[in-house]
Amino acid sequence: MSVKECEIHKGKKRKLFQRIFWAIVVFLFLVLVTILLIWAILRPSKPTFILQDVTVYAFNATTANFLTSNFQVTLSSRNPNDHIGIYYDRLDIYVTYRSQQVTYRTDIPPSYQGHKEIDVWSPFVYGTNVPVAPFNFMGLSQDQSNGNVLVTIKIDGRVRWKVGTFISGRYHLYVRCPAFITFGPRSNGISLGENGAVKYQLVQRCSVSV
DSSP: OHHHHHHHHHHHHHHHHHHHHHHHHHHHHHHHHHHHHHHHHHOOOOOEEEEEEEEEEEEEEOTTSEEEEEEEEEEEEEOOOSSOEEEEEEEEEEEEETTEEOSOOEEEOOEEEOTTOEEEEOOEEEEEEEEOOHHHHHHHHHHHHHTEEEEEEEEEEEEEEEETTEEOOOEEEEEEEEEEEEOGGGOOOEEOSTTOOEEEEEEEEOEEEO
């Protein structure tokens, strides 16, 4: 009798553990489905970026295929979502010419952006004697002589979405802002004084992908 009772107890414990296990699985499944439904209903929209202006403090291309440049870039970012916040965990900004990076990367401090909020950043982006590929340098010298250089302000980063207490994993953020820099008689910039700095009011939308 004792052996049979022991086997019965073991069977009951096994069934109890199975019920607990499946209850946990069902609970986690329901939680996951609920999060996915909320996510699908809210449909998070990617932030919008506007390039407000660019101030050029230095832009010197030497004959040895090197470029020294110093920019101050003003960008605004808006969260278009009504119920979703955005964590900007990492943002690196730099300048490229014909897809070649011509400045160092500058870090923008991490921040949180609430619903419908707008953030404005004005980082300095610069490069000292940055080597430029010969075929790009020829085009850069010609564009500068013609008084019109097209550069691209780029931001690479990581973002997370916040829905209530739920915070998503990290997503890659790519921002691309074309900027025309004019020189000489064709310049439409505003001189800022004796230091030679020139400010260009641009106010143009950037392309954003997440």
